[in-house]
Amino acid sequence: MYAMATFAVLVALGIALVRAFLGPTVFDRVLAVNSVGTKTVLLIALLGFLMGRPEFLDIAIAYALINFIGVVAVLKFVKYGDFAHSGEELGGER
């Protein structure tokens, strides 16, 4: 069962990769990166159970946090053009 789930996640990873390669707009690629990160988290968790080492779950959780921070940073960059904005001055002088 774990092997089947791993295979399914790998297929989904491939589809997300195709979208990242082709993606005409920036947001396609951002979404693809987020999706690949999520698939990686799932893959690591599944591999942990597949190889009989469920401790990998902790690592998967840490990956999820890294993925979240990365996507937030990227989206902030896309919206404001740099990282110096606090986000509260929406519709400010820029």
Next chain:
Amino acid sequence: MGATAIVVLRLRSLFAVVMLSGIYSFLAASMFVALDAVDVAFTEAAVGAGISTVLMLATLALTGSRERIPVHTPPLPLLVVLVTGAALIYATFDMPAFGDPAAPANLHVAPRYLGDSGHEIGIPNVVTSVLASYRGYDTLGEVTVIFTAGVAVMLLLGGRRGQDAGRKRGDDDAGDAV
């Protein structure tokens, strides 16, 4: 991973390249986990997908986000790269097999580390006792190098801001005097 690397090379939109390099890091991290090198995978994900993506985006904010199309595609560098790669792959044929217990690296000091470090050093984790005790001077040197690099970066970045602030204050003072 190979497909990702090729697409990174062919794309000219640097933003997409940054995104794809993040994907590459995640794929490399999954590969390291599959090879049972969890700590390496962790570093790869944290540095490659997390910090370096943010740093490269911050660089993009300062520079343009399009790459110039190269005017020449010389075949000589490609030849050099191919020859070097072939030589490296040829050299791997002399290496012992993966996980070979009779490999030289597994016979020299590794048995002593594995067998005796528990009561010689008193730390249950073998890697920690190797890094912190058997190679203590080496680790001290590395920490010194990283500390020096950090101090240099802080001097470069913080010093300039201090000068700017001083100049601005000076301007303000001059304005007040007038």
